Amino acid sequence: MNANLITISILVINVLAVLLLGLILYLIKKEKDVLDINKNKPEEEIIREARTKSESIIHRAIQKAQSIIAASELKGLKVVAEEKLTGKKIAKEYKKGIETLEGELKDKFETSSKSAEHAYQEFIETIVQKVQQHLSGNQKVLEDKAQIFIDSAKKTLTGFTNEMESTVRTQVDEEMAKTRNEIEEYKKKRQNILDEKIVDILEEVLLLTINKKLTLADQSDFIYKALEEAKKSHAFQ
Amino acid sequence: MDEKELLTQLVTVSYTKTDLTRKLRVLREFLEQKYYSRGGQTLADFLKVANCTKEDASALLSLKSEFYKSFTKYNSYPLLNKINRLLNKEEIIHVYLPYEMEDAEKEKLGIWFKKNVNNKVILELIVDPSLILGCAFAYKGVYHNFSLKFFINSYRQDIRKLLDRYAQNP
Numbered sequence: 001m002n003a004n005l006i007t008i009s010i011l012v013i014n015v016l017a018v019l020l021l022g023l024i025l026y027l028i029k030k031e032k033d034v035l036d037i038n039k040n041k042p043e044e045e046i047i048r049e050a051r052t053k054s055e056s057i058i059h060r061a062i063q064k065a066q067s068i069i070a071a072s073e074l075k076g077l078k079v080v081a082e083e084k085l086t087g088k089k090i091a092k093e094y095k096k097g098i099e100t101l102e103g104e105l106k107d108k109f110e111t112s113s114k115s116a117e118h119a120y121q122e123f124i125e126t127i128v129q130k131v132q133q134h135l136s137g138n139q140k141v142l143e144d145k146a147q148i149f150i151d152s153a154k155k156t157l158t159g160f161t162n163e164m165e166s167t168v169r170t171q172v173d174e175e176m177a178k179t180r181n182e183i184e185e186y187k188k189k190r191q192n193i194l195d196e197k198i199v200d201i202l203e204e205v206l207l208l209t210i211n212k213k214l215t216l217a218d219q220s221d222f223i224y225k226a227l228e229e230a231k232k233s234h235a236f237q
Numbered sequence: 238m239d240e241k242e243l244l245t246q247l248v249t250v251s252y253t254k255t256d257l258t259r260k261l262r263v264l265r266e267f268l269e270q271k272y273y274s275r276g277g278q279t280l281a282d283f284l285k286v287a288n289c290t291k292e293d294a295s296a297l298l299s300l301k302s303e304f305y306k307s308f309t310k311y312n313s314y315p316l317l318n319k320i321n322r323l324l325n326k327e328e329i330i331h332v333y334l335p336y337e338m339e340d341a342e343k344e345k346l347g348i349w350f351k352k353n354v355n356n357k358v359i360l361e362l363i364v365d366p367s368l369i370l371g372c373a374f375a376y377k378g379v380y381h382n383f384s385l386k387f388f389i390n391s392y393r394q395d396i397r398k399l400l401d402r403y404a405q406n407p
Contacts, residue, residue: 195397199389202396206385207369219336219370226371226383227349235374235381236354 006079013072017065024061028054238307240319244327245357246304247320250296252347253360254329260297261324263289265317267297272310280305292340330358333365333373335384 034050214222230236238246251257267283278286284294308316330350338346343362350358365373369385389396 195393198396198400199386199393202389203369203385210369214370216336220338220342222370223334223346223372224349226387227353229387230374230381230383231353235379235383236376 006076006083009072009075009079013068013076016068016072020061020065020068024057027057027061238303240316240323243304243307243316244320244323246300248327248357248359249351250299251359252344252350253362254324255362256293256343256347257324257359259289260293261317261320263287263293263297265313268308268313268317272313290340292344324359327359328377329361330354331361331363331375333363333368333375335364335366335368335370335372337364338362 247257247260251260263284266287267280270283271277281298284297287294289297332346346362347360350360371384371387373380373382373384375381
């Protein structure tokens with residue numbers, strides 16, 4: 001608002017200056033017209049009169065302009081001074097207000113920060129409590145689960161051990177039975193081989209002993225005996 | 238008579254393949270001297286001087302006259318060759334013996350086979366020293382062992398019991 005006042009005052013002064021200039025120009029023109037009208041008058045006199053009039057006019061204009069300028073300057077100064085005072089006053093009041101506000105804000109901030117700190121403390125305590133509760137709860141759960149796991153592992157291991165024992169026992173029994181069977185089979189096989197070998201052994205023994213002692217007649221008898229047996233067994237059919 | 242009938246006649250008076258082959262040789266010699274030489278002896282005269290055994294001679298003499306009438310000057314060789322070829326196709330029983338038999342025993346063996354198996358059977362006697370007692374033979378592609386092994390196998394159970402008894406009471 002103060003700035004606007006200054007601006008308006010400056011404008012007013014400028015308008016007044018322009019009006020003054022216009023007045024001067026009007027007066028000059030009027031003089032010229034007078035001069036034109038008074039052509040007949042001697043030039044030097046006219047010029048003298050004109051000069052005198054114009055100088056007086058100019059002097060009067062200048063005085064007026066100077067007084068206007070002085071007035072406007074005074075006015076401007078006055079305005080500026082008033083503005084300054086107002087500004088200082090405003091600044092002072094503003095500063096005062098700021099300080100008051102600052103104080104209030106400071107108090108409010110202190111109160112808020114205290115309450116926030118308090119709330120934060122409470123929050124921290126609550127969190128700590130809850131975390132401790134959780135930890136102790138988790139520990140308990142962990143202990144319970146560990147115990148369950150240990151029990152179940154023990155049970156499983158016992159069961160597995162028993163199962164392994166019975167499996168191994170069964171397998172050992174089976175292997176023993178298998179081995180016994182194999183031994184029996186081996187015995188039977190050896191028995192059969194021996195039986196066959198006995199025949200071969202007997203044959204060889206008889207070859208060594210009887211062959212050299214049998215007569216041709218005995219041999220011949222045996223041949224016919226063999227042929228009779230062949231006939232009985234239908235070998236010729 | 239054709240070659241089959243002639244061979245049948247010869248087989249009835251022979252026992253082994255060797256016999257037959259030998260009789261055929263004597264017959265050939267007789268026919269050669271009858272048709273191709275100046276001899277012209279009768280069969281009986283020829284056989285007296287021929288290189289053959291008494292058994293062969295009596296066997297050839299026992300053949301009927303129709304047998305000899307079948308041979309002429311022109312068909313003797315061809316007929317004899319046909320008989321030979323037929324003989325090679327005949328079924329022969331290979332008899333494996335533990336020793337070499339004499340002729341009389343061979344005849345006896347041949348008679349046994351003709352009586353008990355077939356009148357037209359021809360034998361091939363082979364000596365197999367590995368045979369102890371008894372004999373073996375191959376008939377219709379099957380080998381039959383009736384040597385000592387056969388007899389011992391027949392008494393296997395008894396032999397085993399005997400051995401077990403000895404094992405328990407040594």
